[in-house]
Amino acid sequence: MRAYLVLIFLLALLLPPRSGVAANSGLTTEARQLTQQGWRYLEIGETDVALKRFRQANILEPDYAPAYLGVGMIYRREDRLGLAIRYLEKTLELDPDNSAAHLELSRCYCAEKDAKLARNHLEQAIRLGAQPGLDELDMINENCP
DSSP, X not given: OHHHXXXXXXXXXXXXXXXXXXXXXXXXXXXXXXXXXXXXXXXXXXXXHHHHHHHHHHHHOTXXXXXXXXXXXXXXXXXXHHHHHHHHHHHHHHOTTOHHHHHHHHHHHHHTTOHHHHHHHHHHHHHTTOOOOHHHHHHHHHHOO
16 A cells, blocks of 8 residues: 555656646646645555645645545545545546546445446556556456446
């Protein structure tokens, strides 16, 4: 799990933004810093602080997809699936090729027993370069027949 969070964090930092963020050339340094802090807090299990940082970044930059992704991931882990789906869909609205958002949505829909949407988002995540582990694929095959 920790390796997954580190990977998401590094991808958010290293990959250039593709859509909503790219159009927003005035993205504040503060919003990026808050989002980076959110990933660090999430990595060490401080989800309340991480959520605050991501939401602060959302307020400063409403079109910054990585902050929405962070909120969606936290809500999924807290089993607040409706909220998770809303934030993850917003992530994809701003950045349609975000493989991490597709993977998270796959997990959400699997938990909601919507096998069709779970598999659809998993396939999109893989097509975009996500490499879910065998345990992830097994979980979806077992829980989302």
